[in-house]
Amino acid sequence: MDKLKKERLQKKGWKVGDVDDFLGLSPAEMAIVEMKVALAKALVAKRKALGETQVSAAIIAKTSQSRYxxxxxADSSVSLELMIKMFFALGATKKELLKTLSAKSEAE
Incomplete structure (x- = not known):
């Protein structure tokens, strides 16, 4: 958001900040959220690159389509560990995982 727009909103009484400010997340919690979002995007890209549907990807990952x-x-009920397991089930490598998790977020 540009500086002028931010100042106008603040003058009108709006509070302007980041998601972590709004939700009161610690830096560690925000890092986990960012990792989950990045991994979710990578899972979608991997599945589509393989030409799989959610149903067929769920079968590969040995889970239900709704869970997949x-x-x-990146549902809050899903652990980072489960996301990683499913990424590997689709054939991802450790190198792909590390690249996904170390990529800068779009907000940075």
Whole structure:
């Protein structure tokens, strides 16, 4: 957001900040959220690159389609560990995982 727009909003009484400010997340919690979002995007890209549907990807990952969909949407009920397991189930390598998790977020 540009500086002028931010100043106008603040003058009108709006509070302007980041997601972590709004949710009160610690830097560690925000890093985990960013990792989950990056991994969810990578899972979607990997599945599509393989020409798989959520149903077929769920079969490969030995889970249900509804659970797989939650993983692809970084649902709060899904652990980072489960997301990583599903990424590997689709054939991802450790190198792909590390690249995904170390990439800068779009907000940075």
């Amino acid at each position: 969909a939650k993983v692809e949407h």
